[in-house]
Amino acid sequence: MSGADFVACALACHPDSPATAVRGVSAGVRSAADGALALRFELHGDIARIEVPALSGPERRDGLWRHTCFECFVRAETQAYLELNFSPSREWAAYAFRDYRDAAALPAAFDPGIAVKREAELLVLTATVPATALTLTAGARVRIGLSAVVEEISGAVSYWALRHAPGKPDFHHPDAFALTL
DSSP states (O other): OOOOOOEEEEEEEOTTSOOSSEEEEEEEEEEOTTSOEEEEEEEEEOGGGBOOOOOOOOOBOTTGGGSSEEEEEEEOSSSOEEEEEEOTTSOEEEEEEEETTEEEOOOOOOOOOOEEEEOSSEEEEEEEEOHHHHOOOTTOOOEEEEEEEEEBTTSOEEEEESSOOSSSOOTTSGGGOOEEO
16 A cells, blocks of 8 residues: 555445435545555534534544444455444544454554544544554555444434445445555
């Protein structure tokens, strides 16, 4: 993984989970010279109608995907991949898989340095994942899946991704790894 260009993409809402308060979600990724991965997510809409978790200290927490959060899936040239979750609360989670939903040992502990900016019609989350947490081989082509779960105050939940596989929302599906760096 190399290059300093920031790649930005619009995420598509899953057709079975329409959003009423969200106008759009975009995500971007950039690989740094040291192998770190910089991420930026933007949620556009009526933020007052979005269930945004309260800001807290940065710490690892499971189950973030049950509420508004942003996700990055990283796969090198193998079936193994990482799932990284980032909440607007600044909590985060990391999971490793040997293959489709086949859990493996977690990557090294890290602090993704999550920053959040909230405005009336925009929520921005940025995070940086250090190279040591990514466990990638130098020079390997990397496939990325960028996604978001958005919970509205009404209780409605929408699922956003670069590409959705057929059927129910499934960010782990190989089709979701739609960006190559």
